[in-house]
Amino acid sequence: MSLPFLKQLGIGELSLPICTGARHSGDDSDGVQESFSPADGKLIGKIGKAKQSDYEHVVATAEKAFLHWRSVPAPKRGELVRQIGVKLREIKDPLGRLVSYEMGKSLQEGLGEVQEMIDVCDFAVGLSRQLYGLTMHSERPDHRMYEQWHPMGIVGIISAFNFPVAVWAWNAMLAAVCGDVSVWKPSKKAPLTAIAIFNAIGEVFKDNDVPEGVMSYIVGPGAVVGESMINDTRIPLISATGSTRVGIRVAEACARRLGKSILELGGNNAIIITPSADLKLTIPAVVFGCVGTAGQRCTSTRRLIIHESMYDQVKAALIKAYTTVRIGDPLDTTNHMGPLVDTGAVKDMQDALESARQEGASIIYGGEVLSGAGFESGCYVKPCIVEAKNEMEIVQQETFAPILYLCKYSGDVELAIAQQNGVPQGLSSAIFSTNVLEVEEFLSTRGSDCGLANVNIGTSGAEIGGAFGGEKETGWGRESGSDSWRYYMRRQTNTINYGKELPLAQGIEFDV
Ligand code: UN1
Numbered sequence: 001m002s003l004p005f006l007k008q009l010g011i012g013e014l015s016l017p018i019c020t021g022a023r024h025s026g027d028d029s030d031g032v033q034e035s036f037s038p039a040d041g042k043l044i045g046k047i048g049k050a051k052q053s054d055y056e057h058v059v060a061t062a063e064k065a066f067l068h069w070r071s072v073p074a075p076k077r078g079e080l081v082r083q084i085g086v087k088l089r090e091i092k093d094p095l096g097r098l099v100s101y102e103m104g105k106s107l108q109e110g111l112g113e114v115q116e117m118i119d120v121c122d123f124a125v126g127l128s129r130q131l132y133g134l135t136m137h138s139e140r141p142d143h144r145m146y147e148q149w150h151p152m153g154i155v156g157i158i159s160a161f162n163f164p165v166a167v168w169a170w171n172a173m174l175a176a177v178c179g180d181v182s183v184w185k186p187s188k189k190a191p192l193t194a195i196a197i198f199n200a201i202g203e204v205f206k207d208n209d210v211p212e213g214v215m216s217y218i219v220g221p222g223a224v225v226g227e228s229m230i231n232d233t234r235i236p237l238i239s240a241t242g243s244t245r246v247g248i249r250v251a252e253a254c255a256r257r258l259g260k261s262i263l264e265l266g267g268n269n270a271i272i273i274t275p276s277a278d279l280k281l282t283i284p285a286v287v288f289g290c291v292g293t294a295g296q297r298c299t300s301t302r303r304l305i306i307h308e309s310m311y312d313q314v315k316a317a318l319i320k321a322y323t324t325v326r327i328g329d330p331l332d333t334t335n336h337m338g339p340l341v342d343t344g345a346v347k348d349m350q351d352a353l354e355s356a357r358q359e360g361a362s363i364i365y366g367g368e369v370l371s372g373a374g375f376e377s378g379c380y381v382k383p384c385i386v387e388a389k390n391e392m393e394i395v396q397q398e399t400f401a402p403i404l405y406l407c408k409y410s411g412d413v414e415l416a417i418a419q420q421n422g423v424p425q426g427l428s429s430a431i432f433s434t435n436v437l438e439v440e441e442f443l444s445t446r447g448s449d450c451g452l453a454n455v456n457i458g459t460s461g462a463e464i465g466g467a468f469g470g471e472k473e474t475g476w477g478r479e480s481g482s483d484s485w486r487y488y489m490r491r492q493t494n495t496i497n498y499g500k501e502l503p504l505a506q507g508i509e510f511d512v
Contacts, residue, residue, distance in 0.1 A: 003101070005094035006044070009196035017050040017219045019195070020061045020212040022202035026054045033219060035192050038104040038339040039330055041377035047191050050220030055228050058216045062154045062181045063234055065213030070151040070179040077177050078128025080214075083204045084173070085121030088114060091200045095165065095193070100330045103161050103190045104338040104379065105293045107331050117169035119464045120480060124173040127485055131178065142499025149489040151179025156229040158240040158250070161341050162296045162400075164190035165197060167264075170464070170480040171239045171488075172215055178488040183235070184217040185226055189341055191219045233257050237488065240264070241298070244398075244425075244473045251475075262487055263475025264468070266398035267427030269450070269459035270303035272409075272416040272442065273310055277432035278456070283317050285432070285458035286404070291325055291337045291383045292460055295402030296345070298474075299428040299452070299460035302403065303395065305419045308410045315406060318385060319365050325383060328374050339379030340401060346379055349401035352394055353384065361388035361395075361405070390419045398425060413438040414446070421449045426471035428452040428459040451478070 017026040017033075028048030035044045050058075069077070088095070092114045100110030133147040155175040159167045164187055172182045186194035194217045205214065218225050230238055230253035239262040240250045247265040254261040271289065273282055289301030306314050330338025340346050346369055353367050366382035374380075383402035388395050390407045409416040413433070420429055429450040431442040439455050442448055451470035452462060462468055467478035478484040504510055 005097040005101075008094040009091065009098060010199035011045055011098070011192055011196055013045060015045060015047045015192065015195045017048045018054045018058050018216065019198040019202070020058060020216045021205040021210060021214055023212055024198070025057070026050055033188060033191060035102060035190070037101050038341055038377050038379035039101055041379075044102060045192050047195065047219045050218050050225055052224055052228070054220065055218060055225055058183055058218050059154065059232065059234055061213035062183050062216055063213075065211045066151070066153055066181045068211050069181055069214050072179070074128045074131055074177055074179065077179060078125045080204065080208055080210060081121050081128070081173050081176050082125045083208065084201050085118050085125070087200050087204055088118050088121065091196070092118070095196055095200075097331060098196055099165060099190070099193055100338065102192055103164055103341050104330055105162075105296075106335060106338055107333055109293055110330070113163060113166045116166040116464055120166070120169045120173050123464055123481055124177045127174070128177040131485065131489070138495065139505060140497070140503045142497065142501070144496045144498065145494065147491060147493045149178075149486065149491055152488060152490045153180060153236045154234060155180045155182045155488060156232070156235040156238040157182055157184040158226060158229065158238065158242065159184065159187055160241045161187040161189035162293055162298070163241070164193045167241050167479070168194070168197075170468070174479075174485050175488050176214065178485055180488055181214050182216070183229065184215070185229060186217055186219060188219075188222070194219065230254060231257065233259070236260060237262070239477070239479065244475075247475050260487070262469070262477030262479060264298060264470070264477075264479060265473060265475040266425050267298045267300070267470060267474055268302050268396070268398050268423040268425040269299055269428040270305050270420045270430075271301055271459060272413070272420055272431040272433070273304060273306045273314055274413055274416070274431065274433040274435060274438050275307045275309050276435040276438070277310065278434055279314070279317060281456055282314070282432040283321050285430070286318065287321050287325065289458035289460050290404045291402050294337050294340050294381070295383065296341060296400050297460045299462065300402075301459045302398065303390065303405045303407060303420075305390070305407050305409055305416045307416070308408050311406075311408050315364070322365050322383060322385065327370065327380055327382065337383065337402070339377060340381060341379070343378050345400060346381060348399060349381060349403065352397070352399040352401065352403060353386070355394040356386050356388060356392070359388075359392045359394055361386050361392060367403070390422055396423050413441050417442060417447055424473040426450045427474040428454070428462070428470070430454040430457060430459045432456055
């Protein structure tokens with residue numbers, strides 16, 4: 001494979017399965033993992049598979065690095081992250097291309113994903129001087145109380161193919177400024193993006209004399225790497241992105257050892273369209289929410305809940321807009337939508353559409369698998385619009401594909417909110433309305449039950465500055481901005497007596 005961006009990123013035919021910062025190691029004696037592009041079906045590269053001994057090496061190196069890293073002042077840790085951000089700016093173009101080529105999202109979105117990494121680096125640099133704890137007044141004389149946040153240890157990061165690099169950065173950059181070290185298991189569907197990043201940032205570690213193990217990745221079978229990580233008592237926090245099924249597995253394993261977890265799992269995100277919605281904003285937001293990343297964002301729009309008075313108009317406008325969506329090579333910037341990640345995802349989409357049909361839903365646009373010139377990989381589909389009912393079994397599930405279910409509501413916005421909340425998942429939600437009463441109802445305690453609730457913008461494309469995550473089957477915990485950093489640190493309450501007496505709290509007398 002001689003694509004120029006692979007060369008620029010130092011990706012050859014065979015990559016090594018582990019890296020502890022600047023040092024890549026491991027071999028292919030246990031076989032290789034192959035990475036194919038869904039864009040053209042071609043083999044991009046091979047990676048040796050990590051063995052149990054490789055896993056042990058990575059975790060032992062991380063454990064040792066933590067003993068050093070936790071004592072480095074936080075703003076100095078921020079300086080390393082600042083330099084990583086500079087490096088990412090240098091490789092934004094080739095890395096964006098590789099993201100796009102390896103997992104299929106449009107180049108615009110591939111570049112946007114790298115930008116998200118850069119943004120989170122900047123955010124973390126600022127944070128490195130703002131890991132604030134509270135000070136509180138003691139009830140005892142000459143006593144002082146405060147709380148501080150200490151580094152926790154190794155953070156295990158399990159990421160998914162759909163955001164193969166940004167989600168690592170959300171976790172690894174926060175972990176780094178918090179004084180933690182991280183071990184990353186990239187998605188098996190996009191391992192080369194991880195290798196490309198470490199090829200670039202290795203010299204930052206070297207230039208700063210950072211010991212091996214502050215940030216690592218390990219590419220290998222789930223049974224070796226994933227299972228070891230979630231059960232490993234040396235890893236106090238696992239941050240995992242994936243399906244609800246995988247999340248339950250992670251949660252159970254972590255809970256059994258009383259480890260912590262951050263879980264970012266399935267979404268079933270809806271947009272409510274009320275009678276006062278401005279359709280000039282609504283239609284493009286819906287289309288981007290549905291076809292962006294070919295419907296494979298956790299935040300993708302999967303359901304529309306449309307007021308009956310708007311239904312026919314919205315339906316007609318959407319069908320018209322969908323006919324203008326250009327599907328094809330994700331690296332060709334004239335295309336809006338690339339392929340699904342693999343043929344398994346295509347099959348899942350077809351199965352979901354079959355279930356929808358059997359439940360009485362009607363497919364009113366798209367859904368076909370595309371064939372012919374440019375579509376040889378078998379991963380390209382036409383995005384699909386389905387008229388359905390919110391309570392149908394298939395509508396209650398997350399299908400990671402560009403399928404949009406149109407549902408209707410009549411009456412007040414409360415009824416739309418009830419439909420929006422009437423699914424097991426709770427990640428993202430939006431309302432399009434210019435009526436302040438409807439908007440406030442949607443954002444109120446009785447409103448959306450999701451971790452993200454937007455007004456007059458779509459469900460996807462969150463900025464890194466906010467805390468990201470969801471409720472119900474979407475899991476728990478928050479990543480990225482705001483005060484998500486607290487998940488990555490251990491909290492300690494300190495009480496200091498600077499007097500000559502030993503008064504007890506709660507007024508207890510105890511004379512000895
Ligand atoms: C995901 O799909 O796992 O809000 C993350 C968004 C992106 C992140 C999505 N910033 O769509």
